[in-house]
Amino acid sequence: MVMAEPKLTLPALHVLRIRVTLRLAAPVRLPSFKGALFCSGLGYALQRIACPQQC
Numbered sequence: 001m002v003m004a005e006p007k008l009t010l011p012a013l014h015v016l017r018i019r020v021t022l023r024l025a026a027p028v029r030l031p032s033f034k035g036a037l038f039c040s041g042l043g044y045a046l047q048r049i050a051c052p053q054q055c
Helices: 035-051
Strands: none
Touching: none
């Protein structure tokens, strides 16, 4: 007798699309491609929220 494999289902994934506008208080020089700078900063902040201890 062949047993059927159980079906794996993933929970619903809710996505929130946001737009953030930043204004600097003082002049600053940024790299030509700013996406990596903000992405790494956001990733670092999210890691600190999700992993209170060192991951």
